[in-house]
Amino acid sequence: MIIRFVIFLFFVLTYAQLWAEGSDSTKAPAFYYGDKGWHLESADKVYSTDIQLRLQFRYAYPYDQDPVTLNDVNIEEQHIFRISRARLKIGGHVFSPKFKYYMEYELSNSNLLDFWGMYSFHKSFKIMVGQYKARYNTERVISSGKQETLDRSILTRPFTIDRQTGITFLGNLAGEGALNFSYWAAVFSGTGQGDFVADDSYPMWKGRLQWNMFGSVMKFVGSDLEKSKSWRGYIAGGLVNNHSQFTRFSQSGGGQLEGYSDPSLPGQYHITQFFIESAFKKNGISWQQEFHKKNILDKETSNTRTLYGNYMQVGSFPSSYLPSFPSKLELAFRYAFYIPDSNQTDLKQTEYTFSTNWFFKEHLNKLTAEVSYFDMDEILGLNPGWRFRFQWDVSF
Structure with a gap:
């Protein structure tokens, strides 16, 4: 943790020195507060910096994290x-x-989350290098502060490839109308956040192709805050191939799904997975959907396991069609299911989440109240039922 913080400070100070040397000292730099926080830009526009602090204050009952095992359910109810x-x-x-x-940088546990640079040769070709969220599925790419619901669905834990270290080639092939596509092709270490070297000779390969059928690229942001007058959206799909010692990834790095133990061989788990998703917005109504399938081969035992799941989410500003409702109020609903083993469909896990948002200043300052119901594996006693959470998310 200390090393990451030192690296973080080193690059901040180095950049500050470059900014001071490169700016035209005969003119005053621009300094103001904007949507990305405090903005400082040199008079010649060669250097710019946005600095922002984001906080989430949360209340949850009777638990906070999505239940995964029996121990997560058989706990004392807590505020x-x-x-x-x-x-x-x-x-x-x-x-x-x-x-x-x-x-x-996550201040609460001294964790450097993202550190990357990107050079744009052209709108159709850019290169991104560093540690960052792999541009894979929309639900994980969207910041937790720019979602419609308080947090992501039960599919995130088993299917996200989360933050990785590597290089991505990306761009937008801006054809007219429906001939508009975006692409992302990446090579990563495949060992998760904080690790820079593959644990064997196989890196992680990842690809995403997105069809922008309405002729423009829609940002990775939840809610149709702009109350779009015309349709925006896309259909996308992606693939991942990886050999590593991990069967899942999270903000904490690599880890194991239920039923898997720490490996004895480098690159022991060969993972292939894909997704198909859709997202649309118009007139205050937004839609998100993702289907995932993942195969895990244990090269030590030759056992293969297949996981799959799907979620559907819709949000709406009632004021778009019922003017008597407050314009700052949004309602959202999500349904998700996850099957951790295709050979045991009775282990199906289901999530129902109803969320309400009140936007003081779009996603920069909002209140979210959420009620979820989880229907899980009753055979193992996993039937956690209801959960309530309330959150204030503010950036400044």
Whole structure:
């Protein structure tokens, strides 16, 4: 943790020195508060910095995290108050507006989450290098502060590839109308956040192809805050191939799904997975959907397991069609199911979540109240039922 923090400070101070040397000292730099926090830009626009602090204050009952095992369910009911996230974000461009960079640091546990640079040769071809969320499925790419619901679905834990270290080639093939596509092709270490080297000779390969059928690229942001007058959206799919010692990834790095133990061989688990998703917005109504399938081969035992799941989510501002409702109120609903083993469909896990948002300043300042119901494996006694959570998410 200390090493990560030192690296983080080193690059911040180095950038500050470059900014001071490169700026035109005869003109005053621009300094103001914007949507990305405090913005500082040199008079010649060669250097810029945005600094933002984000906090999440959360209440949960009778538990907070999605239940996974019997131990998660058989706990004493609790009223939980906590700061679920405290993040420092620094981003901008250096040397040229074409060369962007971004850093994100979790203050509560001294964890460097993101550190990357991206150079834009052209709209159709960019290169991104560093540690960051792999541009794979939408639900994980969208920031937790820009979602419709308080947190992500039960599919995230088993299917996300989360943050990885590596290189991504991306761009938008901006054809007219429906001939508009975006792509992401990446090579990663495949060992998760904080690890920079593959644990065997096989890196992680990842691809995503997105069809922007309405002719423009829709940002990875939940809710149709703009109350779009015309349709926006996309259909996308992606693939991952990886050999590593892990069967899942999270903000904590690599880990194991239920039924898997720490491996004895480098690259012991060969994972292949894919997803198909859709997202649309119009007139305050938003839609998200993802289907995932994942195969895990244990190369030591030759056992193969297949996991799959799907979620569907819809959000709406009632004021778009019922003017008597407050314009700052949004309602959202999500249904998700997850089957951890295709040979045992009776282990199916289901989530129903109803969420309400009140936007003071779009996603920069909002209140979220959420009720979820989990229907899980009753054979093992996993039947956790209802959960209530309330959260204030603010960035400044």
